[in-house]
Amino acid sequence: MEAKIDTMTAMLLAIPQLESGAWRSVFAEKLVAEQAEDGTWRACGQLPTQRRPELETQATTTLWTTLALLIEGKSFNKDTAVRFFDRVTDAQSWSSGNCRIYEFTSC
Amino acid sequence: MVKWQLQDLRIHVLLKLKREEEAIEQLDAIKSPLIASRAAASIAANQIESGDVEAGLKMAERIGDEVGSGDARGTVAIALLQHADRSQATKHLNQLSESDDAMSGVVNVARHWVEHAEADRLLTTFESLHSPVARTHYAISAAEFLIIRERANSAASQ
Numbered sequence: 001m002e003a004k005i006d007t008m009t010a011m012l013l014a015i016p017q018l019e020s021g022a023w024r025s026v027f028a029e030k031l032v033a034e035q036a037e038d039g040t041w042r043a044c045g046q047l048p049t050q051r052r053p054e055l056e057t058q059a060t061t062t063l064w065t066t067l068a069l070l071i072e073g074k075s076f077n078k079d080t081a082v083r084f085f086d087r088v089t090d091a092q093s094w095s096s097g098n099c100r101i102y103e104f105t106s107c
Numbered sequence: 108m109v110k111w112q113l114q115d116l117r118i119h120v121l122l123k124l125k126r127e128e129e130a131i132e133q134l135d136a137i138k139s140p141l142i143a144s145r146a147a148a149s150i151a152a153n154q155i156e157s158g159d160v161e162a163g164l165k166m167a168e169r170i171g172d173e174v175g176s177g178d179a180r181g182t183v184a185i186a187l188l189q190h191a192d193r194s195q196a197t198k199h200l201n202q203l204s205e206s207d208d209a210m211s212g213v214v215n216v217a218r219h220w221v222e223h224a225e226a227d228r229l230l231t232t233f234e235s236l237h238s239p240v241a242r243t244h245y246a247i248s249a250a251e252f253l254i255i256r257e258r259a260n261s262a263a264s265q
Contacts, residue, residue, distance in 0.1 A: 070123040
């Protein structure tokens with residue numbers, strides 16, 4: 001499942017907690033286990049092949065996963081994650097693409 | 108755009124980590140009006156949820172009127188409806204313009220109540236809207252979301 005980090009994170013963020021089953025906890029625990037020693041989560045699937053700096057891609061995956069686990073209320077190494085994404089303060093990529101952040105924290 | 112979206116995402120995480128001051132600093136750095144509006148709405152909603160409604164409403168003043176800003180206004184409206192005095196939430200909703208963008212904020216409120224199965228709040232929010240345009244957008248979107256939810260529930264039970 002280590003190749004599915006971004007998918008698991010997206011599902012946790014996109015699907016309201018009200019309508020979720022046991023998979024939610026399984027995914028969250030798996031994500032906690034996948035955190036690297038430097039605090040990051042590795043971008044998976046097609047993400048690393050994008051034309052954007054590797055550090056920025058890694059920061060994006062780490063930020064999304066951190067957000068998902070914070071919403072899920074899971075215990076993980078926040079300090080190392082924060083230390084990592086605090087380093088990435090000047091993203092380089094530009095795109096006309098768009099994305100939205102949906103949260104279902106009060107479900 | 109990605110550059111500022113990453114800032115927006117960072118702000119969401121900082122708010123969850125209760126690092127609001129840093130989140131506001133990050134907001135100041137965003138040069139995209141649309142993403143700045145979204146980020147301002149996230150910070151405002153966080154302040155309202157924390158009980159500082161006045162600060163939240165002041166932060167909400169930083170939301171612009173560019174295309175897509177209605178979603179940001181919807182975020183603030185939902186926070187007010189959930190965590191503030193109902194009259195404040197009603198006042199905020201009724202101050203929205205009747206532009207398509209502002210109406211997307213009203214649509215987001217309707218979706219929120221449907222997704223959270225809050226039938227009473229869905230109805231009372233409708234009753235608090237003054238603008239016929241807003242009432243129409245709200246009613247139609249609520250009906251659509253209820254139909255979608257009903258179909259999803261029906262499919263899940265089969």
